[in-house]
Amino acid sequence: MKFIIITGLSGAGKSQAVRVLEDIGYYCMDNLPPALLPDFADLCLHSKRNIDKVAVVVDIRGGKFFNDLFKSLYDLEEAGFEYKILFLDASDEVLIKRFKEQRRPHPLSTEGRIIDGIESEREKLDEVKMKSNYIIDTSNLTTAMLKEEIRDIFLEGKETKNLTVSIVSFGFKKGVPLDADLVFDVRFLPNPYYIQELKDFTGNDKNVREYVMKWEQTKVFTEKLIDMIDFLIPFYIKEGKSQLVIAIGCTGGKHRSVTIANVLYEDLKEKEYRVIMNHRDCEKS
Structure with missing residues (x-):
């Protein structure tokens, strides 16, 4: 079973990424608490629906539950599940612009400055970014470009370097x-x-x-x-x-x-x- 964990910066394009994976046949789950990753993988593996491709979004919206991520990744490995991590990134300037255009607060700075939330999130995600198999910087990518990139990696199976x-x-x-x-x-x-x-x-x-x-x-x-x-x-x-x-x-x-x-x-x-x-x-x- 192919198991993809999608994570990254808020506003970097995780929602678009999961939609693309859904379009190419992945069974997708958004905002799953990290602690449930092993159980969810096991559930999909033994499902009567013959699920063979799964994509899960795990990000900072999980709050304190996000701290369980690395333990859950270890548990996945111990249970024999192979997984890949897709990390979506973007520059501070682009993220600020996207939040302002959508008039949304950053999840880590609901009452403060957007940049403070971005900096805090970068710090929390630094370790998982280093562990990621694929890193896509969406700063200069249109939705169509991002779709093509994801299809190349997960549908066409093309080798990719984690640099745009x-x-x-x-x-x-x-x-x-x-x-x-x-x-x-x-x-x-x-x-x-x-x-x-x-x-x-x-x-x-x-x-x-x-x-x-x-x-x-x-x-x-x-x-x-x-x-x-x-x-x-x-x-x-x-x-x-x-x-x-x-x-x-x-x-x-x-x-x-x-x-x-x-x-x-x-x-x-x-x-x-x-x-x-x-x-x-x-x-x-």
């Missing part, structure tokens, strides 16, 4: 992305903006991409950039980082940065990293 690489192209004149971990400036490359027949296109268009990529300095830079990212990513994974934001900027965020970001995205996608793309300023005037 988010590539952002941007224009320096509109500001550097606040959540960027690595920032690369490509304003030294020849600018298609000054070529009349290319000015109104973007790095997503073949003619602009060919112009940007034809220069020797572009080829050397791209090769060195890919080599550096290949070197760094395994160390970020080893460190336990769940999201890496790589920002690539040019003046307006429309031509050079878009082109280089696309090249890096394609390379990482081919290497089967979990990677998402955001051309922040591409369509802005």
Whole structure:
């Protein structure tokens, strides 16, 4: 029997995750007290319904009962049950925005600041995050992207690394992305903006991409950039980082940065990293 335990930060997408698993045939239970995990697993195993795939949400809503989680995990192992833990995470800024949009209090700060509740929850979940088999950072994922990611892992059985690489192209004149971990400036490359027949296109268009990529300095830079990212990513994974934001900027965020970001995205996608793309300023005037 496949047994998935879903946990993570409040507002990070656990409800969406359990719905996806339900859609692909898992028998799902939300907000189960951790102490009941062994009994629930045994009940499902011996059910006349022939339940062979189970997903359970266990999170901080259980209050003091959440402290029973690690004992219950030990009891599951002693009883011979194999399980996987899926941990949903997101940045503080994104979580605060989601709570404000939904006008909901954080379960650990019903009368205080949202950030206080998030920080307290992170501390309580730190140990279980380290024990998790799959970590998905939903900060820059749409609901459709999250659905695809979960289906890839639990339906298609694809190998996944617990790191989401988010590539952002941007224009320096509109500001550097606040959540960027690595920032690369490509304003030294020849600018298609000054070529009349290319000015109104973007790095997503073949003619602009060919112009940007034809220069020797572009080829050397791209090769060195890919080599550096290949070197760094395994160390970020080893460190336990769940999201890496790589920002690539040019003046307006429309031509050079878009082109280089696309090249890096394609390379990482081919290497089967979990990677998402955001051309922040591409369509802005």
